[in-house]
Amino acid sequence: MLSIAIWATCCTLVLLLLVSAPVIIFMLEKRDLPQPAGLEETRALPAPALYLSQTSAQPGDSVWLKCSVLSQLLATRVVFCKDGEEVSSQQDSEEKATYDCDHVVPGGSSGNYTCGYEINDSDNRVTRSQLSPAQHLSVTGALRGPTLYLSPMSARPGDSVLLQCSVFSQFLATRIIFCKDGEEVSSQRGLEKKAIYGYDHVVSEVSSGNYTCGYEIKDSNNRVKRSQLSPAQRLSVSAPPSDFTHGNITRLGLGAMVLLVLGLILAEAYYSCPTGAL
Known part of the structure; x- marks a missing residue:
């Protein structure tokens, strides 16, 4: 009886090994497999949304960039980018949903603007979100006139x-x-x-x-x-008002000179004539 029990136990163990072998092999192989691309995407932080107060401006104008962060995690840093290059950033220690950037437009600011954010995980490693869909800002014309x-x-x-x-x-x-x-x-x-x-x-x-x-x-x-x-x-x-003072003085002076000359002429004629002729 004992030998039969031992035999039955051995058969049971062999059967269990045969059944579980594929599962064990699958688990061992899965450890060396690369992570599926779909799984990696689900772990990426969702992209925020960017809004511009205006999409056309002149140099010197002020354009508001508003970044809406949809993450449930605390964003430790928010970045604003132009054509993929960071142009401004904000550090934050409080949880909020929107972040604003007052962008003063210089010459040559036309381009595609985006925003993103960063978080620190439990191991204090920095993880950056995907960038928002781009918004195009057109900068035209010269500096605004005063x-x-x-x-x-x-x-x-x-x-x-x-x-x-x-x-x-x-x-x-x-x-x-x-x-x-x-x-x-x-x-x-x-x-x-x-x-x-x-x-x-x-x-x-x-x-x-x-x-x-x-x-x-x-x-x-x-x-x-x-x-x-x-x-x-x-x-x-307008022309200055006519000033008659100087003109009148001039006229009076000329009149006096004429009278003086006439007086001299008359005096000369009077004294040059013989006494009996008058």
């Missing part, structure tokens, strides 16, 4: 007229220019955090014309860029 004010707009020779140029650029204006009929008549050096520049113009007889102003900046390569000119303001110069 605004010119005249006070007064009608004057006489010798009067003083104040020209005020209001510069709206987000960049430092390095030079401010005032023009008459398109020709520069005065300039000033730009100052930091100054928006209004004044020019005290002494009016002459040839001061009538259209006045404008503009400004210059230097880009990152130290190249000078000039803004569009402001809308023109017309200055009218």
